[in-house]
Amino acid sequence: MIHKFQERISGAALAAVFGVAMSSGALAADIVVGGIYPLTGPVAYDGATKHNGAKLAVEEVNASGGVLGGKFVLKVEDGACNPAQSVSAAEKLITQTKVVAILGAFCSSSSGAVMEVAKKYKIPHMTGVSTSQDLTRQGNPWFFRATGTSALLGQAFGPTIVKAGAKRVAFLVVNDDWGRAVASSYAKSIKAAGAKVVATEIFSRDDTDLFPYITKIKTRNPDVVISASNTQLAANVTKQLRQLGVKSTLMGEGAFTSEAYRKLVGKLALGVVGLVEYIPSIDSAKNKAFVKKYKSRFKEEPSKFSAAGYHAVHILAAAIKRAGSTNSEKLRQALLRTDYAGLTGNFKFAANGQAYNFNVFMAKNVAGGLQVVGVGTIPKP
Amino acid sequence: MLAQRIALWAAGAAVIIALPLVLGEGYHLHLVIMATIFAIMAAGLDITVGFGGLLSLGHAAFFGIGAYTSALLYLHFGVPMWGGLFGGAAMAALAAFLLGTLILKIRGHRFVITTVAFAEIARLVAYNWTDLTRGQRGLPGILPPVVHIPGLGTIDFVSKTAFFYVTAVIAVISIGVAWRIAHSPMGRGFVALRENENLAESVGIDARWYAILAFTIGAFFGGIGGSLYAHYVSFVGPDLFYFSYTTIFLVMVVTGGKGTIVGPVIGAFAFTLLPEYLRVANEFRLVFFGAILVVVMLFFPNGLYELWLRVKRRSRPRPSSAAEPTDA
Amino acid sequence: MLEALPQIFFNGVLVGASYALIAMGLTVIFGLMNIANFAHGQFYMMGGFLAFYLTTELSLNFFLALPAAVAIVVAFGILLDRTVFKRLRGKPLISSVLVTIGLAILLENLALVLWGPRPAAIPNPLSPDPVQIGPIFTTEPRLFAVGVTVVVIALVHTLLHHTRTGKAMRATFQQQEAAALSGINIDRLYSLAFGVGAGLAALGGVLLGAIFYVNPSMGGVATLKAFIVTILGGMGSFVGAIVGGLLLGLAESFGTLWSSAYKDAIGFVLVILILLYRPDGLFRKV
Numbered sequence: 001m002i003h004k005f006q007e008r009i010s011g012a013a014l015a016a017v018f019g020v021a022m023s024s025g026a027l028a029a030d031i032v033v034g035g036i037y038p039l040t041g042p043v044a045y046d047g048a049t050k051h052n053g054a055k056l057a058v059e060e061v062n063a064s065g066g067v068l069g070g071k072f073v074l075k076v077e078d079g080a081c082n083p084a085q086s087v088s089a090a091e092k093l094i095t096q097t098k099v100v101a102i103l104g105a106f107c108s109s110s111s112g113a114v115m116e117v118a119k120k121y122k123i124p125h126m127t128g129v130s131t132s133q134d135l136t137r138q139g140n141p142w143f144f145r146a147t148g149t150s151a152l153l154g155q156a157f158g159p160t161i162v163k164a165g166a167k168r169v170a171f172l173v174v175n176d177d178w179g180r181a182v183a184s185s186y187a188k189s190i191k192a193a194g195a196k197v198v199a200t201e202i203f204s205r206d207d208t209d210l211f212p213y214i215t216k217i218k219t220r221n222p223d224v225v226i227s228a229s230n231t232q233l234a235a236n237v238t239k240q241l242r243q244l245g246v247k248s249t250l251m252g253e254g255a256f257t258s259e260a261y262r263k264l265v266g267k268l269a270l271g272v273v274g275l276v277e278y279i280p281s282i283d284s285a286k287n288k289a290f291v292k293k294y295k296s297r298f299k300e301e302p303s304k305f306s307a308a309g310y311h312a313v314h315i316l317a318a319a320i321k322r323a324g325s326t327n328s329e330k331l332r333q334a335l336l337r338t339d340y341a342g343l344t345g346n347f348k349f350a351a352n353g354q355a356y357n358f359n360v361f362m363a364k365n366v367a368g369g370l371q372v373v374g375v376g377t378i379p380k381p
Numbered sequence: 382m383l384a385q386r387i388a389l390w391a392a393g394a395a396v397i398i399a400l401p402l403v404l405g406e407g408y409h410l411h412l413v414i415m416a417t418i419f420a421i422m423a424a425g426l427d428i429t430v431g432f433g434g435l436l437s438l439g440h441a442a443f444f445g446i447g448a449y450t451s452a453l454l455y456l457h458f459g460v461p462m463w464g465g466l467f468g469g470a471a472m473a474a475l476a477a478f479l480l481g482t483l484i485l486k487i488r489g490h491r492f493v494i495t496t497v498a499f500a501e502i503a504r505l506v507a508y509n510w511t512d513l514t515r516g517q518r519g520l521p522g523i524l525p526p527v528v529h530i531p532g533l534g535t536i537d538f539v540s541k542t543a544f545f546y547v548t549a550v551i552a553v554i555s556i557g558v559a560w561r562i563a564h565s566p567m568g569r570g571f572v573a574l575r576e577n578e579n580l581a582e583s584v585g586i587d588a589r590w591y592a593i594l595a596f597t598i599g600a601f602f603g604g605i606g607g608s609l610y611a612h613y614v615s616f617v618g619p620d621l622f623y624f625s626y627t628t629i630f631l632v633m634v635v636t637g638g639k640g641t642i643v644g645p646v647i648g649a650f651a652f653t654l655l656p657e658y659l660r661v662a663n664e665f666r667l668v669f670f671g672a673i674l675v676v677v678m679l680f681f682p683n684g685l686y687e688l689w690l691r692v693k694r695r696s697r698p699r700p701s702s703a704a705e706p707t708d709a
Numbered sequence: 710m711l712e713a714l715p716q717i718f719f720n721g722v723l724v725g726a727s728y729a730l731i732a733m734g735l736t737v738i739f740g741l742m743n744i745a746n747f748a749h750g751q752f753y754m755m756g757g758f759l760a761f762y763l764t765t766e767l768s769l770n771f772f773l774a775l776p777a778a779v780a781i782v783v784a785f786g787i788l789l790d791r792t793v794f795k796r797l798r799g800k801p802l803i804s805s806v807l808v809t810i811g812l813a814i815l816l817e818n819l820a821l822v823l824w825g826p827r828p829a830a831i832p833n834p835l836s837p838d839p840v841q842i843g844p845i846f847t848t849e850p851r852l853f854a855v856g857v858t859v860v861v862i863a864l865v866h867t868l869l870h871h872t873r874t875g876k877a878m879r880a881t882f883q884q885q886e887a888a889a890l891s892g893i894n895i896d897r898l899y900s901l902a903f904g905v906g907a908g909l910a911a912l913g914g915v916l917l918g919a920i921f922y923v924n925p926s927m928g929g930v931a932t933l934k935a936f937i938v939t940i941l942g943g944m945g946s947f948v949g950a951i952v953g954g955l956l957l958g959l960a961e962s963f964g965t966l967w968s969s970a971y972k973d974a975i976g977f978v979l980v981i982l983i984l985l986y987r988p989d990g991l992f993r994k995v
Binding site: 039040077078082083084087088091092095096108109112113115116120132134138175176177180 | 405406407408411412508509511515516517518519521522539614615616618620657660663664666667
């Protein structure tokens, strides 16, 4: 008798478990996307702002009904801007968390490594930050870049810079792919516009003392110095340029307009021109709303990485909706048909995954904020 | 005795064959592959550090040289991984041989700093000689081999399972060779060099030559590891020369138990998996890692292998076989 | 180009002085106590961060925060010696290498967790505006750093050669058994030496943090340079650390004229050359 009773109990238990398993399958309609950001390491601060922008976008997507009837979930792993680590993170996200797409990995060399993983598993991979030209030159159909490259920025800005009166230009850039790309692409378009390049100094990311390089630049008497550096180095470049008595106008890609930068350099920021894809003071209704929401949530102004993280998530969500499914190939095709109205204009993708058609800005630091002194549009590559 | 050894080998083979089938094509197999690659390197480094007593703090250089050589051979000449392995190992060994010949009349801390300097110079070259190495952008697209076997079809080693088997075979061979070297007269010469250089010289061992040999052998294995890495991850960059890689290799050897070959292999697995599993600690991950390192090195300077042997010894009243680490 | 030579020279002197300061500590720890301290740069980093914390959170005046930060690191160094490094005495080199590497990883990442990755300049009453002395441009914090370094070097020299403790220290490092036999408390001296070594590095961190900024990853490069200078100048020699530091600083500054990308390689090449032709470095032990 007890036997039969036990049988019935276990039978019922089995049915219950089975039933729960079946129904939880129906409830788990969450669309999970993977994000590989540098949460530790030398660019952890910028990585965090990118993550914040992404978080905001995720909330907006879910607030307006989610994707394909389910919640949009962003699962984040630390890539630390280290290629091997980013690859491990990608493997984990794709094979264990089973994400439908990957966002990241911030630094170009890490994105380059993650690209190979995404290609292997045939999963769409989008970066909003990595600017190395290489990435869109490898014929990888699964890779998308929702930002400009220094080459495209150079093409967009070169003539404007020369028109503003530059005759002798010097470069003071960080020794990495980005710095070198800025030095070469801007040099090309500036020379084409009729000005001279008088010095190109390349310093290492670990260098705190830039006097040796600036001393060399000073002997060449440039009227404009163009730099490419992120927050910490940008502040260094600015301060030390003035400490050595160099009076040239300073222009730069990177962090020359952020709040953190202005706080670090104080009044030395006045007159410095940032060559940017995004600033919080861009005058559009959409951006104003974004900045307000970001400020109240994270207690500081959004950086260009915040905007990048924000754009990437929205572009991806829109593509998933457009595809009508999470099937990789359909998603890839849908991404190619992107026409997303972002904070800086309309984003479209060329066949090689490179975004174009959006605006970029020359933003001068003035008392009380930033003033846009020039606008360019990223041409179709 | 023989039956026991055959059983042990059979069990080992069974584990290797079954592992990918159990783990599947994902993250865990990825970690095992990385650990196996590092195990090859750790075994080689043990010859240099554990047996030769040469504290090399530049091993990342040989890892990087092996990886870049293999990558460049593939990208410019279409040499598949099989050739790349030899190319990478040979290049790394050559570099070590030249450096050793130049430097190894001095040892001790001065040798240590030289190896650091060498790895740093290698890194700067990889970073700045952009025409060859593409600098920071690195070299992508280094594919694993595709083998056509007439009659059986094609094996594409991009599959983790296939790559694991190949790596495991290479590992067994390499570690076996390392073991043989360590227990050969040459290996005993290394130990003599390590323990008492003057005494070694007095019995006819040319200390400098043996040091160069130990250094070169370690580098050779480092090159193999680098080459495997390049074809597995499909991407090489100057980060391979970072001091952090040197550190982890050394940690694997010493915490595993230097001078035992087996210890470093254990260390390789332990310290490939540890940082990954510490991910749960989020931003404290590396704090814990550093703390663990300090504690292990202070209280278990002879490594985990010795600890395991001690435990094994205690559970059996009989003294164990000759496979004990020498007290270094 | 010639008109820039005085500036290039002065740039090198400043950098060299900071290298000398950090190396002075390491030459004692490595040269005399045989501990390959790969966490040395972290003392430098700690000094900078402590000064930052004291000036910003506790609103301490910079000129008070400086000695306070150094004192805290000295105490920390002594503590470290009593707990960790005492166990390493007499052990082979590899033990101290790996323990200090572990320590370095721990301290750097702890700093990262506590202070975040954002770089921070140490607020100080010295003006960052350019100061022109003839053809040379510099700033007050830089002049202050050079000045303090000179004073500290003189102080250390006096302590070593003209006080009982200093003489006891030199005796201990030259002949440990004899010193112990004559009643000198070896352990106490080692701890003191370690603490002072750490303190010198910390001082470097504060001075440089006032000129530039501090961030948790700044220790790694400092360690590397400290080792180079220590070996260059001769392990255990204070004079060597000073001369070696200046030499490296000047070599890098002038080296930038030739190639800015390979500037860091200069130090490494110099080290290898010195080790080949003068393995003991430029100067002998203290």
